[in-house]
Amino acid sequence: MFTGIIEELGQIRRIAMQGNSGQIAIQAQKVLEGTQIGDSIAVNGICLTVVSLQKDGFVADVMAETFRRSSLGQGKPGTWVNLERAMPAMGRFGGHLVSGHIDGTGVIRSSRREENAVWVTIEAGAEILRLIVEKGSIAIDGISLTVAAAGEDWFQVSVIPHTGEETTLLRKRPGELVNLENDVVGKYVERLLGLSEKNDNTGRSGGLTMEFLEECGI
Numbered sequence: 001m002f003t004g005i006i007e008e009l010g011q012i013r014r015i016a017m018q019g020n021s022g023q024i025a026i027q028a029q030k031v032l033e034g035t036q037i038g039d040s041i042a043v044n045g046i047c048l049t050v051v052s053l054q055k056d057g058f059v060a061d062v063m064a065e066t067f068r069r070s071s072l073g074q075g076k077p078g079t080w081v082n083l084e085r086a087m088p089a090m091g092r093f094g095g096h097l098v099s100g101h102i103d104g105t106g107v108i109r110s111s112r113r114e115e116n117a118v119w120v121t122i123e124a125g126a127e128i129l130r131l132i133v134e135k136g137s138i139a140i141d142g143i144s145l146t147v148a149a150a151g152e153d154w155f156q157v158s159v160i161p162h163t164g165e166e167t168t169l170l171r172k173r174p175g176e177l178v179n180l181e182n183d184v185v186g187k188y189v190e191r192l193l194g195l196s197e198k199n200d201n202t203g204r205s206g207g208l209t210m211e212f213l214e215e216c217g218i
Contacts, residue, residue, distance in 0.1 A: 002042045004095035004137075004144020006082045006167045007031055010043075012075045013057060020064035024048070024072070027057045031083045040086040040100065044168070045142030045179045046070050047086075047100025070102045071141075071177035080168050082142045095144030096137040097184050104128050105177045106140075109154060111170070117158045118170055119148070124180060129155065131182040131190060139181040143167050 010028035024043070031041055032053065039050050041058065048060035067073040075081070087093070106124035113119075122140070124132075132138060132155050136147050145157040164170040172178065 001087055002047070002084050002095075002098040002100050002142070003087050003091075003093055004045075004098045004139050004142060005084065006143055007084050009080050009166070009168065010057075010083045012077055012079045012081060014077055015062075015073075015075060020067060022062055022067075023051075023059055024062050024075075025057060025059045026081065026083070028083055029056060031085050032056075032058065035085065042082075042084045042086075042098070042100045042142045044070070044072065044081045045098070045100065045139050045181055046072060046102055066102075069104060070179045071105050072179075074177060080171060082167050084142060096139075098139045098142065098144060098181060099184050100142075101181065102179045103182050103187075104180055106180050108172050108174050108176050108178060110174055114158070117160055118164060119156055119158050120169065121154055121156050122178060122180075123154050125153075128180050128182060129153065131186045133186075136186070137183045139179075141168060141178050142181075143169060 008028060008030040010026045013025040013027050016023045026043060035050060035053065037050055037053060040047050041050060046066060048062065050058045051061055052059035062072060104125060104127060106122040106128065109121040109123045111118055111120045129150065132147055132150050134147055134150055138145055138147050138157070140157065143163065147155050148158045149156040159169060
């Protein structure tokens with residue numbers, strides 16, 4: 001589990017593909033402190049398992065599903081990435097619950113400055129936007145941010161100077177992809193209340209109904 005508070009910027013050294021999967025090597029410093037093989041590090045919001053450690057970097061395996069769901073496959077040597085170690089049990093919870101499991105990607109549509117902040121507009125699909133609410137949480141490339149506004153096919157966040165300096169978001173240009181992870185609490189609520197268009201694996205369409213409430217004495 002992560003919090004979306006980025007610890008440092010790393011750089012991709014190489015991505016070695018083997019079919020549709022592969023390995024990624026990341027140059028880093030701070031996130032190596034206390035890290036052991038088998039630990040998790042979020043790379044642009046993607047939870048990856050460390051399989052090799054060096055003095056100034058680490059290597060992680062990347063499955064085909066991760067390449068399909070995220071922007072990681074578009075990375076190349078020198079690309080900057082946001083890095084965060086998994087949150088320790090006694091650590092400070094500075095952002096929001098971030099699982100490191102990417103729901104999909106969005107496209108940066110535009111950015112504009114308003115005094116000390118920068119508004120970033122991101123275009124996304126319906127499967128992402130249905131779980132986005134104004135003033136709710138969203139992880140963009142692993143960064144815990146607050147949704148400032150939302151429309152039919154877009155949402156906006158407002159980025160303060162510190163976040164802009166310590167992450168990759170404001171380095172990206174219109175048309176570039178970002179990884180998106182919806183608030184995990186919202187996903188579980190959607191599932192439990194049967195609000196999703198998908199049925200459960202029993203073939204029944206779940207849902208909070210009057211019959212269910214009556215059965216439970218509510």
